[in-house]
Amino acid sequence: MKIYNTLARQKETLTPLTPGELKMYTCGQTTYNDIHMGNARFYVVFDAIRRYLEYKKYDVKYVQNFTDIDDKIIQKANEEGVTSEAIAQRYIDRTLEDLDNLNVKRATVNPRATEEIPEILSMITTLIEKGFAYENNGTVYYEVSKFKNYGKLSHKNVDDLEAGARVEVESGKRNPADFVLWKPAKPDEPKWASPWGDGRPGWHIECSAMIRKYLGDSIDIHGGGGDLVFPHHENEIAQTEAITGKDFARHWMHCGTLTVEHKKMSKSRGNFATLREVAEKYPHDVIRFYFISGHYRMPMEFTDEVLNAAAQGLQRIKNCYKNLLDAIEKSSVSPAHSWDSQAFSHQFETAMDDDFNTADAITAIFELVKYINTGLTDPANHAKQMLSALRDELVKLCDILGIPLAQAPAKAGADDTEIETQIEARQAAKKAKNFAEADRIRDALLAKGIVLEDTRQGVRWHRA
Secondary structure: OEEEEOOOOEEEEOOOOOOOEEEEEEOOOEOOOOOEHHHHHHHHHHHHHHHHHHHOOOEEEEEEOEEOOOHHHHHHHHHHOOOHHHHHHHHHHHHHHHHHHOOOOOOOEOOEHHHOHHHHHHHHHHHHHOOOEEEEOOEEEEOHHHOOOOOOOOOOOHHHOOOOOOOOOOOOOOOOOOEEEEEEOOOOOOOEOOOOOOEEEOHHHHHHHHHHHHOOOOEEEEEEEHHHHHHHHHHHHHHHHHHHOOOOEEEEEEEOOEEEOOEEOOOOOOOOOEHHHHHOOOOHHHHHHHHOOOOOOOOEEOOHHHHHHHHHHHHHHHHHHHHHHHHHHHOEOOOOOOOOOHHHHHHHHHHHHEOOOHHHHHHHHHHHHHHHHHHHOOHHHOEHHHHHHHHHHHHHHHHHOOOOOOOOOOOOOOOHHHHHHHHHHHHHHHHOOOHHHHHHHHHHHHHOOEEEEEEOOEEEEEEO
């Protein structure tokens, strides 16, 4: 199995620290708002990766944090007149609900920054003792120049670094690239006692502390969004390796951005849509299918057109599954022509073994669907044992990617009266020869999980 390693800038063979086991960590949500579609893509991507690793019989211990103390959390709490804890808990609950709807498996552990303060303080103390950090008026900074390999992940030269958007420039720093490990509390902010005065942790140190506590000094896979390579992941390496003297993570994986008009979707740009907003229009399984329809390292453009295409592609798979079930119900137990679907599983695994190429893995599923649909046209192929084996094969491959076929996914909940109204509008458009509008209505209903069937007796519809 090959994985693209951001550190090496090339694909490498997956080599676990312990045979048969995998320790994986990904940076989770800062809990001051609902997750947007870009966040949701990241969660789905690493869920698909985890599922495939488990399918390959690895014992995966998966840790994903929540940042539950942050300036934006504090600001929102002040605006609403509630505690930071209340804001964080609200959005942790909502995030977990969103991820459940996307069929994202819960992490082995979801640690929170505020629950790991002892580990954070211990790491900062050690960094000061080893000469990698210093304190100035209650703020503790990491001294980047003391770590000789700083920049190895992002391939930046520390001497050339300039203060950027996420690199604080403060008078107490020895170097503009130095970053905060501990900051003194402002009035009416959450705070914890420390040797340097009451305060709270910086953003970067929390992930290092959580990883060491739950996974150890070295891990197999560290993942996150591509925007975290610098400074966040670079700083994690500097903090942890300065203490342990060991390689922090064997493989670094980063998910490409979701774009709107070819610009990164982000809350700071204001060009984002929350998952909940999009789920009012598209079922969660369609959204998930859309996310895995492209390679995880590549940017993905967010448009209604690509989501509608995802809805149609997923419906094609569901229709095949439904036809299989119908054929099984009517099938005989007599011998029949032998079906051979092993080539499609091999094609699927070959794609996933090559840096988790879910796009090509889905192509393998579509090839299997085509094979099934073609075979079903011949009644001689309708032997219960063979049809059941094909059903199991299709379900297996979809389950690996987190696409449920055997059980009904959560629906968007379109109102029946509204559906009938839209069908009438489509019929009127067809009568007026406005076929573009008729197709638009059909596609909009399909995106909501409503399938139309034109028959001699009129239009029938059902939920996918």
